[in-house]
Amino acid sequence: MERVVHPRRFASAFLVSGLLAPCVALAQGPGVPPTTKQIFPADPKASVPALSQFMGTTTSELAEVITRFAADQSALQRRYDAPDSKSQRTRMRAFFSAWRERLTGLDFGKLSQEGKADYVLLDNHLRYQLELMEREDKQMQEMAPLMPFGDRLLALHEARRELNSINGQQAARTLSEVTKQIDSLRALLEPAPGGAARAGGDSSRARASAPKVSRTVGNRTADQLDQIRNVVSQWYRFYSGYDPVFTWWAATPYQTLDEAMRRYTQTIRQRIVGIQVAAAAPSVAATGGPGGGRGPGGAAAQAPRNAASANEPIIGDPIGAEGLAMDLRHAMIPYTADELVAIAEREYAFSEAEAKKAARQLGFGDDWKAAMEKVKNMYVEPGKQPDLIRDLANEAEAFFGKQDWVTIPALAREDWRMEMLSPERQRVSPFFLGGENILVSYPTNEMTDEEKMMSMRGNNPHFSRATVFHELNPGHHLQGFMTARYNTHRRLFNTPFWNEGMALYWEMFLWDHDFHVRPEDRLGALAWRMHRSARIVFSLSFHLGKMTPEQCIEYLVDKVPFERANSEAEVRRSFNGSYSPIYQAAYMLGGLQLRSLYKELVASGKMKDREFHDALYQGGPMPIAMVRARLAKVPLERGGAAPWKFAEQLPAPRPFPVK
Template identity: 45%
Template sequence: MRTMIECVHEDKKDIKAFYNCTFSSSRTHRLKDYFEGKLADLRVVPYEQLDPEGQTDYVLLQKHLHRQLQGLESMEASHTELAPLVEPFASDLVALLERRQKVTSTAGKYAADVLSVAGVEVRSRCAKIEEGQLTAGAEADRFAAYRAVNVLDELQRLLREWFGFYNGYDPTFTWWVSRPHELLIGLLQDLAEMVRDKLVGSSKKNDDAIVGQPTGSSSILADLDAQFIAYSPEELIKIAEKEYTWCEGEMIKASVELGYERDWKAALEHVKNMYVEPGQQTYLVHELAEEAVAYVKKHDMVTIPPIAEECWRTYMMSPARQKVNPFFLGGESMVVSYPTNTMSHEEKLMSMRGNSGPLSRSTVFHELIPGHHLQYHMIARYCSYRSLFSTPFWMEGWAFYWEFLLYDSDFTQKPEDRIGMLFWRMHRCARIVFSIKFHLGEMTPQECIDYLVEKVGHERATAEGEVRRSFAGDYSPLYQAGYMLGALQFRALRKEAVDEGGMSEKEFHDRVLKQGEMPIEILRALLIGKSLSKDHKASWRFYDL
């Protein structure tokens, strides 16, 4: 099974690299044929003769292949929505690009004809947009326009690479194609900017627009099935609201200790203002990282390999990137979010307040050790083949689970630090609510921003960044829910394996990391010795509503 999974991982990568245009129908059809073929291969594997590890891999691979096929169907439907803006010229250009991939002879005049006809089509689209014949009256149309811009940008990049392949090596090609290629690149740039400006409501100079398209209930249910989560979207929202109520109670206790009585938002304002001076944030990050590592090692909570502890680097996040990621990022390295001299006075203060010392404390160990950095270190060394089944419930859930553990320990004693950790816990609750409600069509992006400001106490700029990041199309509908829900799954699994099963805490944590990435219900079966049926469906109720 491991070999089959490794082959799928590499084959999929090679197919995508060869058919390197995401808008390509050839790419979609080739992937569909491949996944259907692998499902056929899987059906002849004698499941009952596999050991528990093999059965686990069988269930994971079967679910992965089905999910990939569902994703391709969704992609085909989404491409159809782009036709008014990019067809037929986009498909014609993709076909031209793919002739190079297949080493099909391409005469210079033939290529010039294709580019010239495409140029006429692009001019026609620009004229229709200018005349108001192509508009984005609905949010769905606006998101389709946003995706069309991505197609236009990708075509420019691939056409430049394609032209460079032939240019100078084939003199006749260069003679025919140089000018039509140059003109078409300029026209594609013009169309992309026009779509950004007039249909999306954004531009390269002003990219603050938040664009998103609700995926609907059916898409969320498909994601829940793929992640082996036995709850409905409505139940997940109830879990988030219940956890939020607990967080608010804890916030009030800490607020009282700080002298703000029940006004926890005033206490949070106090905590936000505990930021370090400009230029000092990287030093704070290293101090906080060392503090967390020392605590985890002192209490022998998880194995920390010396190389993992030693070898991580720090980078600074650009102001442009902070519009999407207003807080730290991490994993193999730490990317520090903090203001630069180019930001306005208001932007500087919001960034500093949003990344104050107490608010950064849990962010650092979430991103480094025992969070993501330790995960990546172990993934590369144990069961790396299971990265094909990567899921935010395992990846983000693990890092946030440690926030649960350290909050409940003597690691967090000061009320300021508890407020800093509770802020993030409230944030994860809010992520479940606003992301699911958005995809169900029950909240707009602006309502999501207002929700984060009101319920969590976000700075408005950081709330905008969170929402912009969530709905830009790079994340699945359940990604933002994976933090809290994954942590709750790990907490429930820990209770079964450690509190009730007799496994030591360190053994539990080490086994989780060494088993590799997978939905946590499947991991649970491995850790507690529960058998899986060939067509296993989600059934674990890890949280009492």
């Protein structure tokens, strides 16, 4: 994650251009003056918990089993680190299958409820890994016409991992033969200069014999070739210079191969994908490294394999209705993608009605979009955004401090930090991000005037007020703080329905408890609520083949009050490989699941607020259906619990009373 930690100066031309005219002073919440964050507690012992609470506590019988599995999985992924090689796929498939077989040998009936929950979670994880490998097998078959040499190159690295002795002359021959194959494939994709005939036929006949693949497959193949090129580079560097015979034979063939792969990948992106300016091949570090975890929470879900420029076309890789059904089954969501879109549209209708209500208070009638424009123009001046974020974080913590809703340990209030997002990162992540570090998005002197305005308007005080606590306490920061301290074995089961859903749940919770009183603040909260509804619609529709990336952008521009550039960045990061296919839908769906569970357990009087919320954090990450199984003592079988139709049990959204 790229971060900018040094202060920025704004160009004088920007300061006199008149762009700052709409700036207004930040209106603080009632009784919450600007304040400096306390760095060190008055009583240092306040950050040390009572140690007796950790003594004699019981945990799941499978905690050590899952810890062992996670360690073994990680070890194998480091060992078999050639991405999608035959050896890697064969070994990992055998590993997951063997673990699943071992798991069936346990006496499920003798386990406690926590043990049964862990059994179901581990089995669900193993089944999903095997299903993902089946999906990836099909994707590899689609890419094979463009990279029939892939296995041969990856086998070089695998032989090194097997500690086989190297034959420099034979290795050089392999490199030269693959280079010829790559050059031949590239020739099929590139028309002859001036349309002249190529050897063996004219240019039209050469193009006709080129592999026929879609832009999606071409883009995926180019990304895979970047990774293979990195692996071959690692393989070569291991021997080069250390083995004089190998170096004598292989130095020139390797350099020729490397250049051939670079040109071929560039040609695929230009001729098939439609990218006219080739980007530098991403490094292994940039792509998360070969052999990373699969699916939500794995390395592949944390870092994009496509490190393309923000100016390139948005391609994506739709997984279809079957793929969505598989991912939703893993998340224990008993609805089809179309049913989830209907739920999102219902939630959007509530937000739109509330936005019109706030717009009327501001004198805009039902024109909520005009009211949103006024709110977006209430940005703070350059250089003041860190102060704003600090004050908003303090305001939210003070609001929570007056209630008995959730435990926020003293150390969790103390240890978070703030950094700035780079201009490059802001083009893909236009809003601040959070966790132990809150990463602030705001203009720098390197941006164009248009980019500066986009950033300031999109990060105005009222939009920001609704999500600072989503990123810090009791949102992502508190989640990370607690998962590092309670049921740590369950980090393997992390899902966006838990971490993003819980953070969004707090946005809905504070709406229900009058944190947003002024119409400007309500519009800020509703902008995000609309956004999360729209995310479900456009992301699932894309994977169902019902929307193109451009249609997704237009949908966001129409439905969500973000700048067009913000909407484009949102779609780009949704489909560039940074996130699993259902990640964007998980925000609101996870939040709605927790609302339904709150109604079942707290509104019914079975649990108190603090008891319920603390149990969410201390139980560890997992699909929300399994949170319910744990807390509500839902009967569990080896295959899990009965499907939970949470949407039928949702409390009605709370409309804001306007006198």
